[in-house]
Amino acid sequence: MCNNRKLKRIKHNRIKCRKCGDIIESKKVHDFVTCSCQSCFVDGGRYYVRVGAFDMKDVIVLTEYEEDND
Numbered sequence: 001m002c003n004n005r006k007l008k009r010i011k012h013n014r015i016k017c018r019k020c021g022d023i024i025e026s027k028k029v030h031d032f033v034t035c036s037c038q039s040c041f042v043d044g045g046r047y048y049v050r051v052g053a054f055d056m057k058d059v060i061v062l063t064e065y066e067e068d069n070d
């Protein structure tokens, strides 16, 4: 069987808050990290990306993926 599905693995699950300038990173599943002004959070580590904020315009998503080229 040929599996052509390209899996995107998360390398760094992180975001930047425009309000306080914090760059926060979730490193593990259920590693729920909030920035210092509490405007936004990131969660999921390298398994899933969950980002939340009062206003998503305050968030810069910096998530990096590794491409699986097998």
Ligand SMILES: [Zn+2]
Residues within 6 Å of the ligand: 017, 018, 019, 020, 021, 022, 035, 036, 037, 038, 039, 040
């Ligand atoms: Zn903030």
